[in-house]
Amino acid sequence: MSSLTIENISKKFTNTTGEEIAALQNTTAQVADGEFICLLGPSGCGKSTLLRLIAGLEEPSSGQIQLDGRTVEGPGPDRGMVFQEHLLFPWRTACENVAYGLEVRGLPAEGRRQQAVYHLKLVGMEKFADAFPKELSGGMKQRVGIARALAGDPEVLLMDEPFASVDDREAGRSPGGHPPAPLPRQPRVQRSKKRTAGKPGLPVERLSPPSPIRSAPNKNLFLESRHQTTKNRERWVDPPARALARLGGFFSASCFYKEHLDNLGYGLSKVLRDAGNFPSNPSFHYQNAKI
Amino acid sequence: MSQTAKRGSGASSSRSLPEGWSGRVIRLLSLGSFFLLWQIVAWTGMFTPYQVPAPAAVSATLGDLMANGDIFFFLSRSLQHYGIGLAWGISLGVATGLVMAWFRRAEQIIDPIITALRPIPPLAWIPFAIIWFGITTQAAAFLISLGAFYITIFATYGAVKGVDPRMVEVARTLGERSDWAVLRRVILPSALPGVLTGVRTSLGQGWMTVVAAEMFGIKGVGMQMLEAAGLLAMDVVISYMIVIGVVYFCLDTGFKAIERYLLRWR
Numbered sequence: 001m002s003s004l005t006i007e008n009i010s011k012k013f014t015n016t017t018g019e020e021i022a023a024l025q026n027t028t029a030q031v032a033d034g035e036f037i038c039l040l041g042p043s044g045c046g047k048s049t050l051l052r053l054i055a056g057l058e059e060p061s062s063g064q065i066q067l068d069g070r071t072v073e074g075p076g077p078d079r080g081m082v083f084q085e086h087l088l089f090p091w092r093t094a095c096e097n098v099a100y101g102l103e104v105r106g107l108p109a110e111g112r113r114q115q116a117v118y119h120l121k122l123v124g125m126e127k128f129a130d131a132f133p134k135e136l137s138g139g140m141k142q143r144v145g146i147a148r149a150l151a152g153d154p155e156v157l158l159m160d161e162p163f164a165s166v167d168d169r170e171a172g173r174s175p176g177g178h179p180p181a182p183l184p185r186q187p188r189v190q191r192s193k194k195r196t197a198g199k200p201g202l203p204v205e206r207l208s209p210p211s212p213i214r215s216a217p218n219k220n221l222f223l224e225s226r227h228q229t230t231k232n233r234e235r236w237v238d239p240p241a242r243a244l245a246r247l248g249g250f251f252s253a254s255c256f257y258k259e260h261l262d263n264l265g266y267g268l269s270k271v272l273r274d275a276g277n278f279p280s281n282p283s284f285h286y287q288n289a290k291i
Numbered sequence: 292m293s294q295t296a297k298r299g300s301g302a303s304s305s306r307s308l309p310e311g312w313s314g315r316v317i318r319l320l321s322l323g324s325f326f327l328l329w330q331i332v333a334w335t336g337m338f339t340p341y342q343v344p345a346p347a348a349v350s351a352t353l354g355d356l357m358a359n360g361d362i363f364f365f366l367s368r369s370l371q372h373y374g375i376g377l378a379w380g381i382s383l384g385v386a387t388g389l390v391m392a393w394f395r396r397a398e399q400i401i402d403p404i405i406t407a408l409r410p411i412p413p414l415a416w417i418p419f420a421i422i423w424f425g426i427t428t429q430a431a432a433f434l435i436s437l438g439a440f441y442i443t444i445f446a447t448y449g450a451v452k453g454v455d456p457r458m459v460e461v462a463r464t465l466g467e468r469s470d471w472a473v474l475r476r477v478i479l480p481s482a483l484p485g486v487l488t489g490v491r492t493s494l495g496q497g498w499m500t501v502v503a504a505e506m507f508g509i510k511g512v513g514m515q516m517l518e519a520a521g522l523l524a525m526d527v528v529i530s531y532m533i534v535i536g537v538v539y540f541c542l543d544t545g546f547k548a549i550e551r552y553l554l555r556w557r
Contacts, residue, residue, distance in 0.1 A: 056463075
């Protein structure tokens with residue numbers, strides 16, 4: 001049984017002028033086994049900071065975080081982290097990236113490869129096991145990043161805007177009769193050709209509307225874009241990654257439990273709602289919809 | 292971000308495409324006409340054979356020197372000085388650069404000393420090289436190592452400082468605990484492109500120092516050139532010049548191939 005307890009966490013940063021800035025104030029939350037949590041809020045409200053605190057990359061100014069009753073002190077493989085900009089090691093192939101944590105644990109090379117390929121399969125990337133990150137599209141890199149975090153068999157998976165680099169590109173949303181951005185399974189050469197076949201010099205990303213949560217947390221817009229994005233995503237992402245991908249369009253930062261991955265597609269997601277805990281008052285949306 | 296990256300890599304891949312026959316022909320024509328012009332100037336008789344030895348004469352001398360094995364003997368001595376000097380200079384330079392980038396305190400201690408010593412050209416150390424090592428292989432290697440040392444220190448320092456700290460964070464979240472392992476598995480591979488650039492620059496700098504380092508009597512192509520010059524055997528001097536150029540071309544081409552392999556992920 002895994003459980004995550006966030007107790008009265010505060011985090012202050014000192015900026016260049018010596019001013020103290022409170023990123024988090026007395027934030028308390030409980031996450032039970034199997035729960036899926038989304039943190040929503042405007043930029044600068046402390047979503048990433050909270051995730052970094054759970055990951056152990058930052059130390060809280062006060063309060064403590066416990067995972068399974070153990071206080072979090074520094075980073076560790078029990079808390080897998082997927083970073084905002086994939087952050088794959090460029091000198092390692094997809095497979096070697098996923099195998100990194102296994103290498104640290106001292107697994108022999110064959111076992112590493114086998115396990116890494118298994119996790120690449122989970123995100124539908126086994127065909128690209130020996131590709132270097134430069135040969136992968138943004139979305140593919142992010143999927144390898146997810147596989148890398150999963151390979152460590154973490155108790156909790158922390159994802160910091162995991163689809164920030166994915167959604168606009170892979171979503172295929174492109175207004176004005178512009179050809180949709182091709183799906184990531186296609187080789188890169190084709191992608192760029194198609195893109196330039198449209199309006200030269202105008203990248204698709206710029207033409208498509210920004211991710212709704214980042215620009216306007218407007219419910220209609222949000223539903224609409226979700227509708228559009230799911231359709232395309234289903235074609236390329238395998239479950240359970242498909243379920244994750246559907247979320248991508250509208251959540252900013254999230255953490256969820258691994259045990260929950262299997263039924264993620266049907267489960268409910270509970271979102272932290274202790275809005276008052278955050279200084280800049282982000283509304284921590286309670287997301288009860290079926291995903 | 293990914294847009295510009297894609298566009299950038301697209302441009303570089305078209306640049307690295309094998310060039311067409313016209314490009315190669317121009318390169319060969321350029322080199323050929325250079326030798327032709329040189330031969331014509333020699334034929335005109337405007338200069339004595341000392342001033343401008345004719346390419347034909349030079350190639351005959353070069354053939355002789357190769358036939359009697361002189362070139363290979365002295366070249367192998369020079370390569371020995373070069374290899375030992377580079378090995379010391381580069382390994383000490385990389386190590387010092389790493390330590391400086393890793394420990395702030397070490398940087399504060401080492402940096403002012405290096406900065407003060409760096410502008411002294413390797414050749415200014417010749418008297419000390421002779422006093423410390425005598426007229427020996429070590430003396431030449433010492434002079435060669437100096438240039439390589441300074442170049443790789445700063446290349447390594449810059450490359451390690453430039454490593455994305457988030458890469459280290461990723462390693463930490465994947466369970467990496469020891470600093471040593473972070474250095475080996477994250478810092479070094481990440482800094483490798485910058486370090487290799489430094490090594491490649493040292494390769495050139497060191498080869499240029501070889502000739503000068505041998506001029507005070509250590510056997511090698513440098514000494515041979517100086518001796519030949521003393522006898523006004525300018526065709527011999529030019530023969531060795533050609534050898535130096537060709538050898539460096541091979542070294543650099545070989546290193547570029549190694550670099551391309553090591554950095555195939557870029």
